[in-house]
Amino acid sequence: xxxxxxxxxxxxxxxSVGVATAGLAQVVYHRGNTTEPETLDQHxxxxxxxxxxxxxxxxxxxxxxxxxxxxxxxAESWTVSDDGLVYTFTLxxxxxxxxxxxxxxxxxxxxxxxxxxxxxxxxxxDILYPIAGAEPVNKGEAPVEELGVRAVDERxxxxxxxxxxxxxxxxxxxxTSLPVHPPSVGEHGMAFTRPGNMISNGAYTLxxxxxxxxxxxxxxxxxxxxxxxxxxxxxxxxxxDRSAALRRFMAGELHSNNDAPTEQMDFxxxxxxxxxxxxxxxxTYYYAVNTEKAPFDDVRVRQALSMxxxxxxxADEIWAGAMxxxxxxxxxxxxxxxxxxxxxxxxxxxxxREEEAIALLAEAGFGPxxxxxxxxxxxxxxxxxxxxxxxxxxxxxxxxxxxxxNTDLKTHYAHLRDRGDIDIARAGWIGDYSDPQNFxxxxxxxxxxxxxxxxxNPEYDALMDEAAVTTDLEERxxxxxxxxxxxxxxxxFIPLMYYGSINLVSPELxxxxxxIQNVHATRWLSLGN
Amino acid sequence: xxxxxxxxxxxALPTLLVIVTxxxxxxxxxxxxxxxxxxxLPPQIMENLLAYYxxxxxxxxxxxxxxxxxxxxxxxPSYVYRDFTVDQLLRQGLPVSIQLGGTALLLAxxxxxxxxxxxxxxxxxxxxxxxxxxxxxxxxxxxxxMAPVLTLIFAIWLGWLPxxxxxxxxxxxxxxxxFTLALPQIAVIARLTRxxxxxxxxxxxxxxxxxxxxPPRVVTLRALRGALLPVVSYLGPAAAALLTGSVVIETIFxxxxxxxxxxQGALNRDYTLVMGTVVTIALFIVVFNLLVDLLxxxxxxxxxxx
Numbered sequence: 001x002x003x004x005x006x007x008x009x010x011x012x013x014x015x016s017v018g019v020a021t022a023g024l025a026q027v028v029y030h031r032g033n034t035t036e037p038e039t040l041d042q043h044x045x046x047x048x049x050x051x052x053x054x055x056x057x058x059x060x061x062x063x064x065x066x067x068x069x070x071x072x073x074x075a076e077s078w079t080v081s082d083d084g085l086v087y088t089f090t091l092x093x094x095x096x097x098x099x100x101x102x103x104x105x106x107x108x109x110x111x112x113x114x115x116x117x118x119x120x121x122x123x124x125x126d127i128l129y130p131i132a133g134a135e136p137v138n139k140g141e142a143p144v145e146e147l148g149v150r151a152v153d154e155r156x157x158x159x160x161x162x163x164x165x166x167x168x169x170x171x172x173x174x175x176t177s178l179p180v181h182p183p184s185v186g187e188h189g190m191a192f193t194r195p196g197n198m199i200s201n202g203a204y205t206l207x208x209x210x211x212x213x214x215x216x217x218x219x220x221x222x223x224x225x226x227x228x229x230x231x232x233x234x235x236x237x238x239x240x241d242r243s244a245a246l247r248r249f250m251a252g253e254l255h256s257n258n259d260a261p262t263e264q265m266d267f268x269x270x271x272x273x274x275x276x277x278x279x280x281x282x283x284t285y286y287y288a289v290n291t292e293k294a295p296f297d298d299v300r301v302r303q304a305l306s307m308x309x310x311x312x313x314x315a316d317e318i319w320a321g322a323m324x325x326x327x328x329x330x331x332x333x334x335x336x337x338x339x340x341x342x343x344x345x346x347x348x349x350x351x352x353r354e355e356e357a358i359a360l361l362a363e364a365g366f367g368p369x370x371x372x373x374x375x376x377x378x379x380x381x382x383x384x385x386x387x388x389x390x391x392x393x394x395x396x397x398x399x400x401x402x403x404x405x406n407t408d409l410k411t412h413y414a415h416l417r418d419r420g421d422i423d424i425a426r427a428g429w430i431g432d433y434s435d436p437q438n439f440x441x442x443x444x445x446x447x448x449x450x451x452x453x454x455x456x457n458p459e460y461d462a463l464m465d466e467a468a469v470t471t472d473l474e475e476r477x478x479x480x481x482x483x484x485x486x487x488x489x490x491x492x493f494i495p496l497m498y499y500g501s502i503n504l505v506s507p508e509l510x511x512x513x514x515x516i517q518n519v520h521a522t523r524w525l526s527l528g529n
Numbered sequence: 530x531x532x533x534x535x536x537x538x539x540x541a542l543p544t545l546l547v548i549v550t551x552x553x554x555x556x557x558x559x560x561x562x563x564x565x566x567x568x569x570l571p572p573q574i575m576e577n578l579l580a581y582y583x584x585x586x587x588x589x590x591x592x593x594x595x596x597x598x599x600x601x602x603x604x605x606p607s608y609v610y611r612d613f614t615v616d617q618l619l620r621q622g623l624p625v626s627i628q629l630g631g632t633a634l635l636l637a638x639x640x641x642x643x644x645x646x647x648x649x650x651x652x653x654x655x656x657x658x659x660x661x662x663x664x665x666x667x668x669x670x671x672x673x674x675m676a677p678v679l680t681l682i683f684a685i686w687l688g689w690l691p692x693x694x695x696x697x698x699x700x701x702x703x704x705x706x707x708f709t710l711a712l713p714q715i716a717v718i719a720r721l722t723r724x725x726x727x728x729x730x731x732x733x734x735x736x737x738x739x740x741x742x743x744p745p746r747v748v749t750l751r752a753l754r755g756a757l758l759p760v761v762s763y764l765g766p767a768a769a770a771l772l773t774g775s776v777v778i779e780t781i782f783x784x785x786x787x788x789x790x791x792x793q794g795a796l797n798r799d800y801t802l803v804m805g806t807v808v809t810i811a812l813f814i815v816v817f818n819l820l821v822d823l824l825x826x827x828x829x830x831x832x833x834x835x
Contacts, residue, residue, distance in 0.1 A: 039611040046566065118573075121581035123564070126571050139573045193612045211610065211618060213695050213785035237694070240789075241780045243677060244693055248783070251684045251692040410561030410798055417569045428567070449569035 026232040027527050029509070032245050032257030036212055036238040040193040042178040043115040046123040048430070048518075051175040052258070053236055056217060056522045057200040058178035061089055061108070061157070062169060066524040068434075068515035070169050074103055074179070074201070075157070084164030084471040085132075091155040094224040097181050098205045105151035110182040112159075113137075113144040124176045127432060130165040164471045166336055167435035174433060178202075203229050203523035212238055230526035249504045255527065256512070256520075257504045262383060265320030268504075275505055279514035280333055283430035283499035284326055284439065287376070287391075288452035290422050291492050295364065295372065302491040304360035305374070305424075307345050307353045308394050315497050318386045323497035329487055331498040333516045335434035337477050341484040354397055361398050371399045378404070378426035379412035387496070388426070416452045425452060430499065434517060436480045440464060443492045453492030460486050530826075534819065541815040545808070549599065552807045553592055556800055563608035563798045582608060595804065604808070605801035609794075615805035619787055622774070623809065626786035628698060629778070630771035632707045634764075637714035642760065644715070645722025646753060652727055660719060667716030676709045676781045693783040706782045710775055714767060718760055726756040754828055761828065765821035769813035773806070 037050040045054060055063070061078075065071035075089040095103035112131065115122045118140045125138045132148030148160035161168060171177065180192070181199035188197045198206045203223050208216035215236040219229055237254065239245035242261040246268065248254045260268055260276060268276050289296050289305075296302060311325035328340035345353050358367075366372040376392070378384040385406065392402035407415070416425055429450075431438045441447060444464050445456035463483040470476040487493075501518035511525045564570055564578050579585040583594065598605055604615035648660040683705060684692035696702035729735060729752045738748050774788025787806060794802035825832045 036610070038609050041612060044611050046568070118577040119581070121578045123566070123570060123574060123578065125574055125577075138577070140577075190612065210695075210785050211613065211621060212779070212789060213783070237783060239783065241783075244680070244781045244783065247677065247680050247685060248692040248694070251680075251688070253692055253694065407560075408796060409567065410565050410796070411559070413567055413569065414561035414565040417565065432568075449571060 027230060028233045028235065029231045029522060029525065029527060030235050030237065030254045031522070032239040032249065032254040032259075032504070033236040034238065034245075034257070034259050035240055037215070040198070040206070040209070040215075041190070042175050042180065043111070043120055043122045043125075045175050049238075049258075052519075053215060053217070054175045054178055055519070056202055056204045056234060057198070057206055058175075058202040059095070059223075060172055060177045060179065061091075062172050064173050064517065064519045064521065066511060066513045066515075066520075068517040068519050070173060078169075084166070085161050087159045087161070087168065088152070089157040089159070091157065092224060093155070095201060096222045096224070097199050097201050098220050098222055099181075099199050100222060101181070101183075101199070102154070103179065103201050104154050105157040106154070107179045107182055108157050109149050109151050110185075111179040112149045113147055114180065114185070115176055116147060117144050122176070124174075124432075127171060127174055127176050130161050130163070130168060130171065132160045132162045134162070163469060166471065166473055166476060167433055167437065170335060170433040170435060203521070204234060214238075225523070229523045231522055234522050246504065249506070252506075254504070255506045255509045258502070258518070260322075260502050260504055262320055262322045262502070265322060272504065275507065277503040277505050277512070277514055278322055278500045279503075279518070280324060280331065280516055281430070281499040281501040281518055282331055282334060282434060282516050283428060284329055284331055284495050285323060285426075285428045285497040285499060286326075286329065286493040286495045287424050288416070288422070288427050288493050289424050289491065290454060291456075291490075292454045293421075293423065295366070296423060298364050299490055300360045300364040301366070301372065302494065304357040304364070304398060305395065305400070306343065306491055306494040307360070308357040308398055309391055309494070309496065310350050310394055311496055313394075314387055314390060318390055319383060319497065322500050322502050324500055326495045326498045328484065329493060329495045330436050330439045330484055331431075331516075334431070334436055334439075336473055337436045337480065340436075341481055341488050343488055357398050361400075366399065368399050371401045373401050373403070375403045375405055375423045376426065377412065377415070377422055377424070378406050379409040380406045384426055391496075417449060419454065422452070424494075427452060427493075428499065436477070436484070437464075437467065440480060440483050440487065443487065451492075455490065455492035457486065457490060460490075530823075534823070537819050537822075538815075541819075544815065545811055546596075548811045549596070549804065549808060550592075552804060553595060553800075554588075556795070556798070556803050557588065559795075559798060561798055563800065565798070582606065584608075595801075599808070604805040607799055607802045609797045609799040609802065615801045618790060618802065619805055619809060622785055622787035622790065625695065625698070625784060626774035626779075626788060627772050629703065629706060629710065629784065629786060630768075630774065632703065633710035633714065634768055634771050636707060636711040637718055638760075638764070640711070641715045641718025642722045642753070642757070644719040646726055646749065646756075648719065648723045649726035649730065649756075650749065657723075661723070664716035664719045667712045668720075670712075672709050672713065672775070673777045673781065675712060676705070676778065679705050679709060680781075693781070695782075695784045702782075706778050706784060710771065710778050714771070717763065717767075721760045721763055722753075722756060725759045726752060729753075729756040758825065758828055761821055761824050765817040766814060769810065769817045773810045773813050 033049050033052055035049050037053055039045055042054050059073045061073055061075040062070050063073035074091050074095045076092040078087055078089045080087050091105060097103060114120055115125050116134050116137045118138055129135045133142060133146045136142035137144050137147050150158045152158050184192045184197055184199045191197055195206050195209050203220055204217035205220045207218050217234045219232050239257055242259050245257045246260055249257050289302050291297055315323040315325045327343040327346035330340040332340055376388045378388055388404055395402055442450040443453060443455040445461050460483055463479055467476050467479040470479060505512045508527050509525055510528055512520055564575055606614050607618060644660050648657040651657045680692045683690040690705055691702055694702055735748060735752050738751060774786040776788045776792045779786045779788045790802050791806040794806060
């Protein structure tokens, strides 16, 4: 009786699903997106997962192409003045909002003023600080009208920078640079991000947002490149539980998911083969060392600790190949740079490195009779725990005695930011844009927020200042390389691994190009067998 | 009766106030705040944000502002889900949690009491042992194990049911989560029912009824009425917990209920969202405890509230 009922239910459900798919010829993409967006307001946004949705909904002056290359978006062309300060953009004629309004230069002026207005409370406003006047405006010291963004006419936008910023075009691909539709912000206020209120200018428009269930977007027919957009509807799911996401992917309910349970890598590789995509990513997993505190203020101690870490073991065994061994702070493949400054012991066998590390520690006064005591702080997570344990084990032959201290993520980062007492603390950095400056600036002596190592080296700061005013990209890359060499010599942060981006991609999903920024706008994808 | 209900509800107000106050200050004690991110915010931007949400004011003023808002039904904005107010988030999630939890609860009561009675009537025989073994398994296997195993079988291997998603509340999407949620409850209720049923079946009035030749079915039903008292007192808090969502089930099956908000809110230091869920859960507990007391009067003629 009970089973009979169940069968009826299943049959009915199966029939209704069958009818639904047969009736619609729509191409629907089910996209696992790891976590619920905190906001769909491009001026309040701060997470990667928001950027994935926002870049489908809106189009900036420039966009990321299928391989994350800077590609014309609303701007069809642009010129840069010789001093690198003034960017003049010509907007395309056929750029329209989803309600048919043309996208005007004024819309961008409005948008940049809005994000930098302190009253907006934008978390990532500082991404746009290179624009002239941006910082004083955001600090409430100058009116928004003083921002260096000007509409010359309806289709010409002029942006003036405070100082030359070679990565400025890359910055403009960030989701904070996406325009808002001024009339709908005026009309709805904060609620302009709701389905029904939102007017967007990208390949898709928002139609549904059920928190913790899904966000649904449909193809924007008035998008200028709509003819080349193959997917009609996208569902973004906050697939917080990675194992559950994997099961949904295996059950065919998701076409892609931008994470996978690293603890099940072997199983995934065996079951899914090349549907698992791991690619180098723009991020570094590192340990920050307190350079103000003895004995960690001794560079020999920092070098010895770094040398003895078997990064291949961490990346391959602990992270099951989801990470890449890292011997430089800047990940390889970054824009505006060449080969990063690698640690010189990268190619030495572990045995020799261990010997050298023991010698260095002995020089610094540590050995079997006087063991070095280290506390590793990390935010609670199984893999961080395993990593720390493995590293403690690698340090054992040096006579280092390691203790652990773990707290939840908020506590961990609040402690680091407030310059609480640390020996060594885990952290990770994913670049906001593809430029070495976005990594090296972290340990400038005046960077209070990120310089967990409290590193202060005038020589380093001077190189960074010099790079900031150098417009010739080759020359600038050389200066930054010098800076990174100093970084690797002094080791305020011990780089451990480069992040890998992990994606599950169904063979049905076409056009997914692995790239270092891990951006895959839906407009470049298609579904087929 | 009505006076009793009113008195109880009024009496709950100070309790709620204490809960809200303790929760308000407790969450503030936790280090870090809603805007401490992995990528630290520049001091100026942090200031802008704190000012925006009036978090730069002294704590006591924030407390009175919150209580003031609460009295007018305003639960405040979410600091993390910035496009929504806490009220909107709860309004959207609570019906889903209630649907899910309510279905699981009804299933648990129905199946649990039936199994418990069945076992009690066959005390120490094969049927009893079988049911109690299954119940033991239901209690000991946590739902974060049960859920993945069931999805593996029914969604991936057999392909009969979806592995996740709410599907606007479609029945097919509910089967696995409801069953997983109900399973441990079925087990507890079955054990409770069995225990008290065995006791009641030995009671004098039941023996008398039997001796008077009443049909066994009638005797069983009479006995069950008395035997349900412990089950009912268990159900009060259990119902409140089920209806206000389950973090594990919601996360694993991707269901948009409010269970996740409690945990996410706490981890994100989303103060208002945590407070909102605390108030909701506290209200449910108060109401369900009251309902239990009222049900007592229905089941047990000795209990009177006048």
